[in-house]
Amino acid sequence: MKLKTQQIQQLYTFTRQHYVEWYDLQSELVDHLANAIEQELERNPKCTFDEILNKEFKKFGVFGFMDVVEERQKFLNKKYTRLIWSYYKEFFSLPKIILTMALFIGLHTIIHLVANPNIFPTVVVSFxxxxxxxxxxxRYDFKKKGKETGKKWLFEEIMLNRVSLLLFLLPSAIINIFNTFRDKIEFYDWSLILGEIAFVLVGLLIFIQINIIPKRVAEDLAKTYPEYS
Structure with a gap:
């Protein structure tokens, strides 16, 4: 017995009411609940839709859908990490390693032409x-799209949170490394080179998360959820 469109929408409303705000996760839960309800209605036609829904929801335990949300977040975080490193490794193999080396040489040349070591922290802050x-x-564009469509996507949120965290933590770490080596190493140029290498590596990581990964995430969501497009 197939559920009606109104009942499917009721399931989406039910998941939202139980703190599942992301459409991709809502869709998975709705599909699971709909299949379970349809099978139960086939076996027990006298049962009502609401009775079976409440019975199925109790199977999720005391915390309801929260365990499902947590597991999905862990899965998508691992998937996101794999995506990042798959693209990141490309910059250390031909032909992209040439670009990586060119970035380092260009940064090193500019800093030495300026002949002012303090230019390095300025470059980091500017970046x-x-x-x-x-x-x-x-983030603004994703939120705007979410308001227009009425749909939020968990994979998008994980992506934005990860890049924001990286953006605020790693540049400061580069400056700290630079300052540490500047005080301890006799030949100042070596400390500067280490800082430049760290900056290029982190810069590539941020570039991948800002420019490459969002396209891959969008493609992934569009394949799985036609509504995303």
């Missing part, structure tokens, strides 16, 4: 500001 601007713009 942080520019990256922060694009990150907040993407």
């Amino acid at each position: 942080l500001l520019v990256s922060g601007f694009f990150t907040f713009k993407k």
Whole structure:
């Protein structure tokens, strides 16, 4: 016995009421609940839709859908990490390693032409500001799209949270490394080179998360959920 469209919408409302705010996870739960309800109605036609729904919800335990949300977050975090490293490793194999080396040489040349070691922290801060601007713009665009469509996506949220965390933590770590080596190493140029290498590596990581991964996430969601497009 197939559920009516109104009943399917009721399941979406039910998941939202129980603190599942992401459409991709709602869809999975609705599909699970709908199949269970349809099978139970086939076996016991006298049961009502609401009775079976409440019975199925109790199977999720005391915390309801929260355990499902937590497991899905863990899965998507692992998937997101695999995506990042798969693209990141490409920058250390031909032909992209040439670009990586060119970035380092270009940064090193500019800093030495300016002949002012303090220019390095300025470069880091400038990069942080520019990256922060694009990150907040993407977050704004995703929120705007969510309001227009009435749908939020868990994979998108994980992506934005991860890049925001990276953006605020790693640049400061680079400056700290730079300052530490500047005080302890006799040949100052080596400390600067280490800082430049760290900056290029982190810069690539941020670039991948801001420019490459969002496209891959969008493709992944569009394949699984036609509503995303």
